[in-house]
Amino acid sequence: MVNCEKRTINNPLRRLLRSRTAQASAIVLFGLILLSLVMLPFSVRWHNAQELTRSVRHPPAWSPVQLDSNQAADHTPRDTSSAFAHRAGSWFGHDDLGRSLFYRVLPGFLVSLAIGLAAAMVAVIIGVTWGAMAAMAGGLVDQALMRIVDTLYGLPYILMVILLKIALTRPLTALFAGHSGYADMVILFMAIGGVSWLTMARVIRGQVLSLKNELFVEAARAVGAGPVYVVRTHLLPNLVGTIFTYGALVVPQAILQESLLSFLGIGIQQPTPSLGRLAADGVEAVNTFVGYWWLIVFPCAFLVVTLLALNFIGDALRDAFDPKSRAATLV
């Protein structure tokens, strides 16, 4: 008994795996990712297939409604998988352009998740570099860097995201000439990540400041290691837990930010779907007529399940890597 307790305390990964909510969240998340990936070839084909006669705002149905007006000619699907995919197209109903919501929600889920992960990565890279730089340099540089962080905290979040997005639009559109869909996504996650790194920088600075005085760093210094080398080989491994914990918290926030920006009309642009974009469109449709419930229920269900799962995993990570908050572990 005592042995077992000791082992679990010393191994954060094991503690993480023991959390049942985190397990369930991971399973749900992987299931959704798998489903979206399997369906991706069909999503690519049908996510923008408009059909303006029969399927406009068609409610969810088991039997397939026409997916594509060009398809009317050869309506007979060749093999069984394609027949199944065709049938699944109407499960979530159709939107105001007759597009299959099923084949918009699934790739939208992937787009949202990708934006969340990429934004978290941007935030981690900037935050860790900034915080480590401040802590290692010390003195005036440290004060100046942290004063900038304080100042950025004093700016309204939404205004910053919009300003950053405006600033990034021109250079990145030029960079991705001809692929405006990709440029849009890159601008979005860079803008969201570019304002989400402040807490990360503060936490990392604090950690590096305390690690800097440890004996092993002093020993490395004594044999002539430079600050960059010390950070990379001695400090980063000790910071992994913190980085994962705070990085995991950024992902759901970034997805929520994306949905907010999409609601403002400056997020993902049509016809690329994202959960935020779809939910925002759904809200608009439901505001005109409550009967179009499926347009909001399915994107929101996906959004909520994704964010819940990510939040649960983030919580479990925090509990696993921070022994002090272990008292707060649930289940």
Place this chain on the structure above:
Amino acid sequence: MRSPILRRLRLGALTVACVYVLTFLMVIALPGNPFQQGQHHIPPEAEMALRAQYDMDNNWVYFWQFLVGALKLDFGPTFTYNDWTCNQVIASSLPVSMLIGLMAVLIAVLIGVPMGVVSAVRRRTWIDVSCLTLVLLGLSLPTFVTGSALLIVFSVYLNLAPIGGWGTIAHLPLPALTLALPFIACVARLTRTGMLDALGSDFVRTAIAKGASKRGVIWKHALPVAILPVVSFLGPAMAQAMTGSFVVEKVFGVPGMGQHFVNAALNRDAGLILSTVLVFATLLVLFNLFVDLVCAMLDPRIAEGV
């Protein structure tokens, strides 16, 4: 107590000044300007004339003029709303947002704190689990979805509140509740963690050992300490809630200040961007100071440090 407050005020003023400089740099670095909207280009002579009219022909001059004006609480004209000064825009929208924000924060504290306390005391029971799920749900739903849902349920089906708009007291609860939801979640979470820490600490054990009732220990001894993280969270939260939320304002048709942050940025309206940012930063500094004073009152150990 007096000189530390003065020191904090000086530091706050410095922060606001930094915010001003940084925002100004971002505004002039942005591509595009308020005088040419979208595709339609105006002749260079006309643009020069417009710039001269708004004192924008020299960035440096504008920097000082705006600063001098701001110190006298006169933020000058807006670039996009004709015949409106920034003062008028803020004066017409800030009170609305402050009212909604204050109510939202009140709701958040009144619901979030008891929720956090109960789930900490009844740790690992079904009450705790359902509270935690509710909290995460509150953090997971976008405001425009919760707002629309509340609107549909309470205004359309139950007919208890007007559908959007502003003017009567009946317009207040729904936007405030929508705005409060994420804050409730944060407050409940922070209270729970703080309460768990407090319940495990020595002074609580001492109180129990001296024979204080369970209820008394929880609400009189543990809560003032447990609530400290909540109080420090409320500083920035109040500044944020009181300067409005674009989404809530759009869903409920409320003439608050959140929309001006977004529109000013989208229109590159330098005057309005700078004035709204300055208002936000000032509120943030003041609320943070206020919150620190409250913390010092709650926990005498902190008072020595302030």
